[in-house]
Amino acid sequence: MTERKEFRDLAEPEDAHEAIESLDLIPEAERVSLTEARGRALAERLDADRDVPGFDRASMDGYAVKARDTFGADEADPVVLDLVGEVHAGEEPGVEVDEGEAVEISTGAVMPPGADAVVMVERTDEREPPNDSELTNGEAVSGVEIRTALAPGDHVMLAGADVSAGQRALGPGTRLTAREIGLLSALGVDEVPVRGKPRVGIISTGDELVRPGNPLSDQSGQIYDVNSYTIATAVEEAGGEPVLYPHAGDDYDEMERLLLEAAEDCDLVLSSGSTSASAVDVIYRVIESRGELLLHGVAVKPGKPMLVGRFPNSAYVGLPGYPVSALTIFRTFVAPAIRDAAGVPEPTTATIDARMAVEERYGEGRMRLMPTGLVEDEHGRVLAYPVDKGSGATTSLVEADGVVTVAPDTAYLAEGEPVEVRLFSPDVRPPSVFGVGEDDPALSRLLDRLDSPRYLAFGSREGLRRLRNGVPDFAVATNDERRSSPDSQASTPIDASAGTEIASYVRDWGLVVPDGNPAEIEGLSDLVERDLRFINRGTDSGLRTTLGNAIADLADERGTTRHELVESISGFELTVKAHESPARKVASGSADAGLGLRATAEQLGLGFVPLGEERVHVLMNPERESKAGVEALADAFDSDLVGILDGLPGVRP
CATH class of the missing domain: 2.40.340.10 (MoeA, C-terminal, domain IV)
Structure with missing residues (x-):
């Protein structure tokens, strides 16, 4: 018998945080171009090596002048200066401003020598020479009338006003956003030193795992690898660089090879699965033999089977195998360490x-x-x-x-x-609107028309229970449309009084069978009397309740009990979750018949044996009537119920 490794004394969560913080995850700095720098953290201080701007420039359109030439000017008593030239942005001035002169200037243009202020164009008027006798150097000179007084520096951005040469521009750890990248651009910087992104190797373990995109064998108990992709995305969100490795089975040698390969290439290695105390879980042995195991097991739920350790060149954290546990433990314990290493702060709105x-x-x-x-x-x-x-x-x-x-x-x-x-x-x-209840194809269509809804298809009973507790905005439940006799053994129809009805419609239900109905199934009697494989829905499903009522009526007709008929149906207690699930079992050959809807059968190209109809009720939480999302739900039904149901066989108002 293989020796089982029991959990050591479970560490407190604070100890797990400390163990992970003790790991060195900070990679070497790297240089990246400005186009790749967004969201990165500076690795060192950057000082300005030039003034920004590097010249005195006009901050508006107008006229560059000597401020003293405007002293005393106002609307009633303007001064007139000779207009001797013009300067536009991006060109070197070819004129100087002497006493009594002005130069037309554009926003952002270099101030011409001699000028120390700019008068905005709105406070001026140009004047033509009064006669040809007024000449300057033999040429007629136009003038500009200035109706305001200026002080030196008015409407001028002096060299270095934004950033001065030698000034500390940005400090280490600064996260680079559009604002900082704009400043770096103004300084002429095209590459910046940034904190490296921790490389995080990700290995999922377990012989049952298959990467998405590859064929899956349900018969062999295979499942798609969820953790590699969820954890890789979470690593990116935290500022790390995920590296996916082939998934490891439960073989010790292969697991050791992959872990050591990842440890050579990465700053941190994450694995999921194979961390609990079962006989096949061997990762902790690899860590103990090739590195140092710091922690095995944390007093937290979910996520008790967590490992923390070191390899010679890398840190290691082992996450639980279940996806929710793995992601929860990663976000709680590992993501903060990756953010710290990458210089990415935790969002304040988180x-x-x-x-x-x-x-x-x-x-x-x-x-x-x-x-x-x-x-x-x-x-x-x-x-x-x-x-x-x-x-x-x-x-x-x-x-x-x-x-x-x-x-x-x-x-x-x-x-x-x-x-x-x-x-x-x-x-x-x-979510804009939150509902719980019966799985239904028409409801799925409706939800597509709403903005950010959430719907949990837990069945009619659970939907009504939660609606009574006041949690969701609405619930969806079904009622059998049959009229049972007072002495019927049928189950009491699901109570739809928990909320206010905002819509209802009818759907055909029955037995989904293979195309052509090769077993020639005609009704419930065939399930009771013949050796047929049947797939049912879960007990919370309203459709399951409707089936139970029909079986009870059949028992009344035969003078027997519902329990006896149920016992004679092979697979009655074999249940699946969604409205398509029994039909898919039939399509795969796993069952001769399944409980389902006409709409589902025709969509999947299967046969259908009708047994009756049931009404679907959409019930609103009476306390949420004025909520915008609930109003949108009700409006969608009111405005186009027929359009929602159109094209769904066996579904009608």
Whole structure:
């Protein structure tokens, strides 16, 4: 038997931060062109080696003059100066200004010698020579009438007024934005020394992983590699340079080879998976034999199986394998170290104050990093609700907006309690409208017409439960359109009274079968009486409830119980999530029939055995009626319900 490596004493989160901060992730500085410098941090101080501007220049269109020639001038008693030339921006002056003279000048032009002020053109009038007898050097001279007095320096930007030669222009660590790059351009700088981006090698482990774009074998339990891409993107967001390596299986030699290759090329190596205490998890052994293991296990949920260590030329952090856990631990512990090494500050807008939408209780003594979703109430106040479908659920990555850190000694968070949500991105905003409930193809069409909606297809029961708790803006639930007799064994229809109905429509439901219906299935009796493989929907699905009602009616007709009929249906308890899922099982040959909709069957080119119809109800949270997103939802239904349903077989108002 392979010896199992148990977790050492779990480190406190503060110790994990300290261990990662002790790693040297700062790469050597590099020089980049201005076109590549945006967002980078200067590696050293830059001093100006010239004045900016490098000459005295006019700050507006007008006339360059000697200020003393204008003393006493005003609207009632202007002075008239001889106009002796003109200077335009980008050219060297070919004229000097003597006493009693003026030179026409453009904004940005070099001040001509002798001039010390500019009078704006709006306070002047040009004059033609009164007669041909007034000559200067034998030529007629026009004049300019000046109706205001000036002081030396008026409307002149002196050389070095922006930046003076020898002045400290930008300090080390300055993040280069358009403003700083503009200054560097003015100084004539075309390359700048910047902090290097830490190179971060990323290795996902596990024999079951397949890179996206390659064929996947569900029969072999293969899954697509999520962590390599989510972590690589998060590394870039933190200012690092991600380097993806081939994924490692659970073979010790291959894992050692990849880890050492990445350690030679990168400042930091990140792996995900193979960090827990199972027999096949061997990374910690590689670290112990080829480097130094600083930490194994942190008292935090999710993410207890975390490693921190060093190779001779690189730092190492091992992340959990589940995508939500891996990304949460990266953002909490690793991203700050990468930002510090790259000179990228943590965004000041990366947190938001909210209040708990529901009560949340805890039963463990570890710090909890609670994935959290955001929704705005009718007054625009931000509410936070827990998003927890298990660390292995990749959909939690997009359903959560951030993380709430819950202290180990916290037993519960009360509804309405203030919390601070650390956002996954400073760009995160609450959805315009938030709904929970039944998975439905018509609803998907509607959501496409709205701006930034969020919808969680958790089923009718969960949608109604959450609507009663006041969290979502709307819920979607179904009711069986059949009229059952009072003594029917059918389940009580789902109560649609939790909210205010803003729309409803009907959809045909039944059994999805292979194209041509080769098994000649005609109805529920075939599932009960024949050895057919059936795929059902989950218990929260309204469609599942409708099926249960139909089976109960069949039991009434036969004088038996619903339980006995259910027991005779092969696969009744085998459930899948979405409205297309049973149909796809049928299409793959994994089932003879699946619970589904006519619209789904025809879309996928499959057969359909109709069993009835059910009504879909869209129910609004009565407290959110005036919320803009809810109004947009209602308007979309009111204005074009027929257009939304058009082209969906078996769906109608």
